[in-house]
Amino acid sequence: MPLSKDDVQKIAFLARIRVPEERLDAIAGELNGIIGWVEQLAEVETGDVEPMTSVVAMPAPLRDDVVTDGAIADKVTANAPDPIGPFYAVPKVVE
Amino acid sequence: MSDLRDLSIADAAEALGKGETSSVELTNACIAAIEANRVLNAFITETPDLARARAKESDARRAKGDAKGPMDGVPIAMKDLFCTEGVRTTAGSHILENFVPTYESTVSANLRDHGAVMLGKANMDELAMGSSNITSYYGPVKSPWTRLGANVDLVPGGSSGGSAAAVSGRLAIAATGTDTGGSIRQPASFTGIVGMKPTYGRCSRWGTVAFASSLDQAGPLTRTVEDAAIMLQAMAGHDPKDSTSLPFDLPDFRAACVPNVKGMKIGIPKEYTLDGMPAAIKTLWEQGVEWLHDMGAETRDVTLPHTKYALPTYYIVAPAEASSNLARYDGVRYGLRVEGDSLDEMYELTRAAGFGAEVQRRVLIGAYVLSAGYYDAYYVKAQKVRSLIFKDFSDAFEDVDVLLTPTAPSAAFALGEKMDDPIAMYLNDVFTVPASLAGLPAISVPAGLDGDGLPLGLQLIAGVCQEQKLFRAASALEAAASFSAKPGGV
Numbered sequence: 319m320p321l322s323k324d325d326v327q328k329i330a331f332l333a334r335i336r337v338p339e340e341r342l343d344a345i346a347g348e349l350n351g352i353i354g355w356v357e358q359l360a361e362v363e364t365g366d367v368e369p370m371t372s373v374v375a376m377p378a379p380l381r382d383d384v385v386t387d388g389a390i391a392d393k394v395t396a397n398a399p400d401p402i403g404p405f406y407a408v409p410k411v412v413e
Numbered sequence: 414m415s416d417l418r419d420l421s422i423a424d425a426a427e428a429l430g431k432g433e434t435s436s437v438e439l440t441n442a443c444i445a446a447i448e449a450n451r452v453l454n455a456f457i458t459e460t461p462d463l464a465r466a467r468a469k470e471s472d473a474r475r476a477k478g479d480a481k482g483p484m485d486g487v488p489i490a491m492k493d494l495f496c497t498e499g500v501r502t503t504a505g506s507h508i509l510e511n512f513v514p515t516y517e518s519t520v521s522a523n524l525r526d527h528g529a530v531m532l533g534k535a536n537m538d539e540l541a542m543g544s545s546n547i548t549s550y551y552g553p554v555k556s557p558w559t560r561l562g563a564n565v566d567l568v569p570g571g572s573s574g575g576s577a578a579a580v581s582g583r584l585a586i587a588a589t590g591t592d593t594g595g596s597i598r599q600p601a602s603f604t605g606i607v608g609m610k611p612t613y614g615r616c617s618r619w620g621t622v623a624f625a626s627s628l629d630q631a632g633p634l635t636r637t638v639e640d641a642a643i644m645l646q647a648m649a650g651h652d653p654k655d656s657t658s659l660p661f662d663l664p665d666f667r668a669a670c671v672p673n674v675k676g677m678k679i680g681i682p683k684e685y686t687l688d689g690m691p692a693a694i695k696t697l698w699e700q701g702v703e704w705l706h707d708m709g710a711e712t713r714d715v716t717l718p719h720t721k722y723a724l725p726t727y728y729i730v731a732p733a734e735a736s737s738n739l740a741r742y743d744g745v746r747y748g749l750r751v752e753g754d755s756l757d758e759m760y761e762l763t764r765a766a767g768f769g770a771e772v773q774r775r776v777l778i779g780a781y782v783l784s785a786g787y788y789d790a791y792y793v794k795a796q797k798v799r800s801l802i803f804k805d806f807s808d809a810f811e812d813v814d815v816l817l818t819p820t821a822p823s824a825a826f827a828l829g830e831k832m833d834d835p836i837a838m839y840l841n842d843v844f845t846v847p848a849s850l851a852g853l854p855a856i857s858v859p860a861g862l863d864g865d866g867l868p869l870g871l872q873l874i875a876g877v878c879q880e881q882k883l884f885r886a887a888s889a890l891e892a893a894a895s896f897s898a899k900p901g902g903v
Contacts, residue, residue, distance in 0.1 A: 326777070333736060333780035334743075335773055336761035345777070348835060352778055355836055356725040356791070362798050369796030370803055372657070373613045373852030373877060379656050393515040397747035406745050411756055 320350045417442040418583040422640040425586055426483035436486030440468035440530050443488045446584045455578040457493045457551045458501050459533040467530045484647045485528025490579040490588035493534035494541055495521040496620040504622040505539040505549040508748045508767030518620025519652045520631045527647040532585050536575030539769045541596055541624040544841035546574025548771045556604060556825055557582035557900035561866035567825040570600030576634045577604040583903050587635040587644055593628045594727050595845025598857040601634055602820035602870030605859040605898060608634045609641040612878050613852030614659035617652030625734035628849050638887045642666035669881035672892040675709035680813035684720035685844055687822045693863040694819050701817055701860055701871045704893035715813060717805040722798050723847040724839060729782050729795035736779025742767060803851040810876040815886045818844050820857040820870035848874045856887045859896040
């Protein structure tokens with residue numbers, strides 16, 4: 319079922335991208351074009367096939383549970399748009 | 414020496430070793446060329462002062478007998494996807510326009526530690542999403558190549574378009590790239606140079622701006638196969654900071670560059686053709702088969718039955734992973750912020766202003782295919798088809814050592830072409846995406862020119878961690894093709 323304008327609005331909110339009302343139809347058209355095209359995968363028989371997870375099968379590496387860095391708040395916040403001291407600042411979240 | 418910028422890495426290293434030139438001299442020649450060719454828009458950020466300082470350090474090391482190997486003193490372009498400490502890193506996006514990393518990516522640190530001299534940050538498609546370098550917020554890159562008798566600006570391919578233009582235009586001796594679905598190999602094919610993507614996990618992804626984490630892999634763009642081997646040796650290696658980094662010692666890639674395919678088995682996958690593909694590409698592919706056969710290789714037809722599903726699989730997996738990775742651009746911790754009355758409004762306005770149309774399109778697709786109720790139908794289904802594509806390759810490599818295919822279904826096209834239809838643009842990667850999905854090493858070697866005088870590449874693909882076989886076959890292909898064309902004005 320093709321995506322409607324409302325669907326696109328919902329997806330845009332999930333993606334946290336503001337899409338202007340007048341662009342919704344055009345974007346619905348583009349997304350439907352791409353989704354219609356990828357849906358050809360439905361014709362592939364994948365009954366008991368395992369989804370691919372890695373190229374070389376290897377156990378997830380573990381490292382020692384030790385502190386390896388820290389005390390670099392100035393570096394961490396160096397690119398923050400609006401820091402206050404060693405903190406990130408955001409619009410008021412709690413009313 | 415008159416043609417310093419035309420030297421390969423191997424020749425530059427030799428000339429440096431003999432004292433016939435210096436890193437400062439090589440670097441200055443490249444800086445002058447970059448400044449004279451700004452019309453190509455190959456760089457987003459030029460770093461001439463840093464380059465001269467590193468060149469001086471290299472010459473000083475060499476004078477003391479402490480040169481670090483063949484990359485020491487060699488001036489290179491760095492794709493603007495690699496975080497570089499103290500040097501702005503934009504990934505071609507507005508959202509990172511003022512981002513100055515406080516750390517160095519593993520790949521760029523490895524190259525720096527091998528003595529390579531960074532000339533600047535190369536232009537690219539925004540967040541590595543594109544096949545023509547037209548999605549860059551900093552403007553498109555112009556290929557140094559033009560069609561015979563025509564004065565039309567051509568794309569260099571993408572996403573590593575600035576890297577490819579810099580290497581083919583002789584603005585840098587070599588360049589780094591990254592390849593998620595073909596972003597090293599396709600621009601290499603379009604610009605008549607060598608582009609190599611190693612096995613997934615050979616190069617650390619740490620400090621590289623993420624696009625699709627299960628596919629992203631760094632690699633070199635160079636003018637010879639041997640240079641690709643030299644540069645990969647310096648870039649790659651196990652890195653504990655990337656949990657998908659392969660914990661294996663690297664073989665000697667350069668030693669594998671022997672142009673001898675006697676006894677090698679080369680597979681020709683019949684599925685690597687496309688309706689409407691130019692005859693020149695088909696002819697060149699047949700020529701490639703003949704060259705390797707004449708050099709003593711055994712060539713045989715193979716089948717990779719799920720090839721036609723690779724591109725649609727990619728356009729589920731890559732946008733899904735991108736939508737997840739790009740969630741980090743929220744206007745809070747780094748990058749652009751557009752103020753809003755609420756946190757959600759700030760996110761939405763920031764991302765609407767910070768991402769270009771193609772990135773937004775892919776993030777929306779990704780958010781959709783991962784959303785509740787659709788995850789199994791799209792993402793899990795695609796990962797299952799991906800297993801089948803991997804199995805196609807594994808089955809083929811039971812019988813053959815490497816595969817030979819065209820790299821791209823066309824030569825470079827004009828700026829402005831294929832811009833209206835996303836799927837037409839996606840088809841650029843139809844021959845490169847399957848090896849990306851399977852994580853396999855692959856290389857594009859410049860092999861000939863089409864009727865318009867534009868370069869065409871042939872691609873070789875090998876099995877997991879079989880880079881040595883790849884370099885061996887690529888060296889033979891390179892020797893047979895003896896491609897020597899250069900863009901006009903070079």
